[in-house]
Amino acid sequence: MTRQIVLDTETTGLSAEGGDRIIELGCVELLNRKLTGNNLHLYFNPGRDSHEDALKVHGISNEFLKDKPKFAEVVDDILQYLQGAEIIIHNAAFDVGFLNKELELVGRPAFRTYVESVTDTLAMAKEMYPGKRNSLDALCDRLGVDNSGRTLHGALLDAELLADVYINLTRGQDALLMADDAQEGADGVKVAAIDLRGLVLPVLRASEQEQAAHAEVLTQIDKASGGKTIWRTSQQA
Structure with a gap:
């Protein structure tokens, strides 16, 4: 059973x-690509104020966080929840970098030590939609995921939206995305590779009527060229 955790x-x-x-x-949490409802949502007292620009993004006040637990107080619960799962993150280098720092501050090994792998949906989207905007909002719009309630960034809401985006991004994954072919980039983030070897395209044969029409067109072109068409020359050779 494949256990995946979409994290923000x-x-x-x-x-x-x-x-x-x-x-x-x-x-x-996703089990076999299905939402289970077994989610994890925590706020932390960071021991410092948020930057003004960050406050504009998430709207979580310093006052609200004062009575919340320190990361160190709940780290065991977090790691137990994440243990052994494939972690799915949008712009994974950012979140993994912060998680590594939090773990370092409490004397724990790096984040990747506890999980099966990390998949970056931003890297996936850039490969699938080169040259296009691939923010979470842009992907929601492109893939038909309702993000109308996202006036501010929030970790749980964004994780829920990303779960829908990921499922839409990877429809048909069993045929096209081979986990064993995934490549690891910087920061140990796994980027899914696309393998088309298992894809069988249907061959549509032309009907007799279509073949006859095609032959007539070729005859007309050959006549107009004075018998100098390439296919006639190659046939004679």
């Missing part, structure tokens, strides 16, 4: 190495 975080800012911290974690 909200943070105090953009730089884990610069001291920013995770303030919200949202996780949605």
Whole structure:
């Protein structure tokens, strides 16, 4: 049974190495590509204020977070929930970088130690839709996922939307996306490879009427060229 966790975080800012911290974690569980309802949603007291620009994105006030647990207080519950699963993240390098920093601060090994793999849906979308906008909102619009309730970023809501986006992105995955062919990029993020070897295209044969019409067109072209068409020359040779 394939267990997948779609994960998203909200943070105090953009730089884990610069001291920013995770303030919200949202996780949605999929078993065999079906939502189970066994989700994980936590807020954290980061021990610092969010940057003004970050507040505009997630709207989670510093006052709201004051009575929330520290990451260290619930790390065991988080790791137990994630243990051994394939983790699906949009722009995985960002979230994994923050999770690695939180784990480092509590003396734990890196995030990848606890999970089966990490799949980056942003990398998948860039491969499928090169040159197009591939933000979560853009993918929701493109794939028909209702994101009308997303006025602000929220980890659980974004994880729920990403689960729908991922299922739409990977329809027909059993035939086209081979897990064994996945390649790991920077930060150990797995990017699914597309393998078309198992795809069998139907061959549609022309009917006698269609073949006769085609032959007539070729005859007319040959006549107009004075018998100098390439296919006539190659046949004589």
